[in-house]
Amino acid sequence: MTDLALPRGATQVGLAVDVAAFAMHASELHVLLVQRGELPHARDWALPGGFVHPGEELHEAALRELRTETSVELEPRHLEQFFTFGEINRDPRGRIVSVAHLAVLPHGTVSVSGGGHTLGAEWMPAHRTPKLAFDHQAILDRALGRLQLRLEYANLALEFLPDTFTLPELQGVYEAILNRKLDKRNFRKRLLAQGSLTPSGERRSGVGRPAQLYRRAKGTRTPAL
Amino acid sequence: MTDLALPRGATQVGLAVDVAAFAMHASELHVLLVQRGELPHARDWALPGGFVHPGEELHEAALRELRTETSVELEPRHLEQFFTFGEINRDPRGRIVSVAHLAVLPHGTVSVSGGGHTLGAEWMPAHRTPKLAFDHQAILDRALGRLQLRLEYANLALEFLPDTFTLPELQGVYEAILNRKLDKRNFRKRLLAQGSLTPSGERRSGVGRPAQLYRRAKGTRTPAL
DNA sequence: CCAAAAGTGTTTAAATTACACCCATGC
DNA sequence: GCATGGGTGTAATTTAAACACTTTTGG
Structure with missing residues (x-):
C-alpha cells in the first residue's frame, strides 16, 4: 500500500x-x-x-x-x-x-x-x-x-435487562419500544417457543405472586448484523 | 444562525x-x-x-x-x-x-x-x-x-422493470435478487393479492403463450423510507 | 401437431389472534 | 381474606407452502 x-x-x-x-x-x-x-x-x-x-x-x-x-x-x-x-x-x-x-x-x-x-x-x-x-x-x-x-429480528430486548429477568419485565420492554400493549398469553407463547430463554429456577418476589426468573439461553447472543 | x-x-x-x-x-x-x-x-x-x-x-x-x-x-x-x-x-x-x-x-x-x-x-x-x-x-x-x-417491504422489484411488464418478468426479478427459484402459483397469488398491480389489458407475444401485461397500480409508489 | 411459455386451484400445515379464569404470595 | 400481579389453554382465522395439469400461441 x-x-x-x-x-x-x-x-x-x-x-x-x-x-x-x-x-x-x-x-x-x-x-x-x-x-x-x-x-x-x-x-x-x-x-x-x-x-x-x-x-x-x-x-x-x-x-x-x-x-x-x-x-x-x-x-x-x-x-x-x-x-x-x-x-x-x-x-x-x-x-x-x-x-x-x-x-x-x-x-x-x-x-x-x-x-x-x-x-x-x-x-x-x-x-x-x-x-x-x-x-x-x-x-x-x-x-x-x-x-x-x-426487536423483531434480533433479541435486542434482552439487552435492556439484567442477566436474569421475568417475563413480565421482558414484555414491558417490548411494550415500551413498540409503544403499545401486547397480549400476555400470546407474548409468552411466542417468546418461549423461540427457545432463547432458559428458566433459572429462581423466582422473584414482590407484590403479588412471585415471577419465574429467566436468563438468555446459551448460544443465542444477538447477531452482529 | x-x-x-x-x-x-x-x-x-x-x-x-x-x-x-x-x-x-x-x-x-x-x-x-x-x-x-x-x-x-x-x-x-x-x-x-x-x-x-x-x-x-x-x-x-x-x-x-x-x-x-x-x-x-x-x-x-x-x-x-x-x-x-x-x-x-x-x-x-x-x-x-x-x-x-x-x-x-x-x-x-x-x-x-x-x-x-x-x-x-x-x-x-x-x-x-x-x-x-x-x-x-x-x-x-x-x-x-x-x-x-x-424487496419484501417496498415494491422495489418494480423499479427494475419498464412501466409495463409481465408477471413472469417480475418473478424473474425476485428470483435474481433472492438467488433462488420461487413457485409460480404462490408468487402470482401473493403479488396480485397485495393489489399493487393493474392489468394493462395488453398482452406481450413471444415464444409460447402471450403474457398479460401489468403496470403499477395508482397510489403505490415505493415509500421514501 | 409440436414446442414453449403462461396461466390456474386445492389441500395441508403453520402462525397469529382473540379471549377469561385460576394461582401464589404478602399484608 | 383480599389485593396484587403471575400464570395458563383453546378455538377461529389467516397466512404460507406444496403440488400438476391445461391453455394459448408461433412455427
Missing part, C-alpha cells in the same frame, strides 16, 4: 458521531440527552455526540462521547450505526457529517450527570422529548424506527 | 460516496462496476464513487458519480444510503469515509462506457464479481443484503 495524496477537490468535512442511547426506566423507554454548554444551541438538549478523533474508529468515537459527555459507567450492550446525516446546512459551523449510532444500555443505568462540555445529562422519555438541537429530533425518530425493527 | 468555527480537534476527513447500482440483464441481477484508471488500485474493478464536492448533498454526489464515471444515461428509479464505511485504513490515501448508496436502474440500461478517470464501465453479474478494489466487496455484500430486505 503506497501512501498517496488526496486528489484535488476532495471535500474535507468535519466528521462527527451522535448516539441515541436507550434504556428502560420505570417501564418506560428513555433516551439519554445532554444539555449543551456551548454555542451553537447552548442550553438546548441534544443527543450525546461530537467529533471523531484522528485515528479513532467510528464506533470508538461513539463510545467515547457516550462516556465523556455523560457519566454513564456501563458498557452499551448493543451499538450499531444506523444512518449518516450529511445535509449541507444541518450545522451552522460548516459541513459536518454525522454518523448516527443506536446504543442500548442495560437496566440499572440510572444516574447520569454532565461531563465535558455539557451542562448536564438526563434520561428522558423517548417518545416525548423536549425540543432538540440541530436535526437531532430527526435522528431520534430514525433511531426509534430502527430499534423497533431490531 | 451564527457562523461559528469548528472546534479544535475536529477531525477533517475526506468524504466520499460509493454507489452499488443494480439492474436486470438477461434474467440476471447485474451490478455496475468501473475499472479504475488511477492509483491506488489502478486497473482493478470498483464500485463507481468518489469525493463529495463542497456544497453538494450526499445523494447528489452519488448521482453525479454514477453519471460521470459511467455513461449511464437514465435516472435511477431508487436511491438510498445504506451504510457508512469509515474504517481508518480502508483507503491508503488517508482517512476517507464513504457513504455507500444503493441504486436501482430500470431495465434497458444496457450500454455503458467509461468516463472521467475510469478505463471503462461494465455491468457484471452481481453474485459473482471479480476481485474489487478497497473494501468494495464488503460494500457490495451489504448492498445485496439491503436489496433483499427492500
Whole structure:
C-alpha cells in the first residue's frame, strides 16, 4: 500500500458521531440527552455526540462521547450505526457529517450527570422529548424506527435487562419500544417457543405472586448484523 | 444562525460516496462496476464513487458519480444510503469515509462506457464479481443484503422493470435478487393479492403463450423510507 | 401437431389472534 | 381474606407452502 495524496477537490468535512442511547426506566423507554454548554444551541438538549478523533474508529468515537459527555459507567450492550446525516446546512459551523449510532444500555443505568462540555445529562422519555438541537429530533425518530425493527429480528430486548429477568419485565420492554400493549398469553407463547430463554429456577418476589426468573439461553447472543 | 468555527480537534476527513447500482440483464441481477484508471488500485474493478464536492448533498454526489464515471444515461428509479464505511485504513490515501448508496436502474440500461478517470464501465453479474478494489466487496455484500430486505417491504422489484411488464418478468426479478427459484402459483397469488398491480389489458407475444401485461397500480409508489 | 411459455386451484400445515379464569404470595 | 400481579389453554382465522395439469400461441 503506497501512501498517496488526496486528489484535488476532495471535500474535507468535519466528521462527527451522535448516539441515541436507550434504556428502560420505570417501564418506560428513555433516551439519554445532554444539555449543551456551548454555542451553537447552548442550553438546548441534544443527543450525546461530537467529533471523531484522528485515528479513532467510528464506533470508538461513539463510545467515547457516550462516556465523556455523560457519566454513564456501563458498557452499551448493543451499538450499531444506523444512518449518516450529511445535509449541507444541518450545522451552522460548516459541513459536518454525522454518523448516527443506536446504543442500548442495560437496566440499572440510572444516574447520569454532565461531563465535558455539557451542562448536564438526563434520561428522558423517548417518545416525548423536549425540543432538540440541530436535526437531532430527526435522528431520534430514525433511531426509534430502527430499534423497533431490531426487536423483531434480533433479541435486542434482552439487552435492556439484567442477566436474569421475568417475563413480565421482558414484555414491558417490548411494550415500551413498540409503544403499545401486547397480549400476555400470546407474548409468552411466542417468546418461549423461540427457545432463547432458559428458566433459572429462581423466582422473584414482590407484590403479588412471585415471577419465574429467566436468563438468555446459551448460544443465542444477538447477531452482529 | 451564527457562523461559528469548528472546534479544535475536529477531525477533517475526506468524504466520499460509493454507489452499488443494480439492474436486470438477461434474467440476471447485474451490478455496475468501473475499472479504475488511477492509483491506488489502478486497473482493478470498483464500485463507481468518489469525493463529495463542497456544497453538494450526499445523494447528489452519488448521482453525479454514477453519471460521470459511467455513461449511464437514465435516472435511477431508487436511491438510498445504506451504510457508512469509515474504517481508518480502508483507503491508503488517508482517512476517507464513504457513504455507500444503493441504486436501482430500470431495465434497458444496457450500454455503458467509461468516463472521467475510469478505463471503462461494465455491468457484471452481481453474485459473482471479480476481485474489487478497497473494501468494495464488503460494500457490495451489504448492498445485496439491503436489496433483499427492500424487496419484501417496498415494491422495489418494480423499479427494475419498464412501466409495463409481465408477471413472469417480475418473478424473474425476485428470483435474481433472492438467488433462488420461487413457485409460480404462490408468487402470482401473493403479488396480485397485495393489489399493487393493474392489468394493462395488453398482452406481450413471444415464444409460447402471450403474457398479460401489468403496470403499477395508482397510489403505490415505493415509500421514501 | 409440436414446442414453449403462461396461466390456474386445492389441500395441508403453520402462525397469529382473540379471549377469561385460576394461582401464589404478602399484608 | 383480599389485593396484587403471575400464570395458563383453546378455538377461529389467516397466512404460507406444496403440488400438476391445461391453455394459448408461433412455427
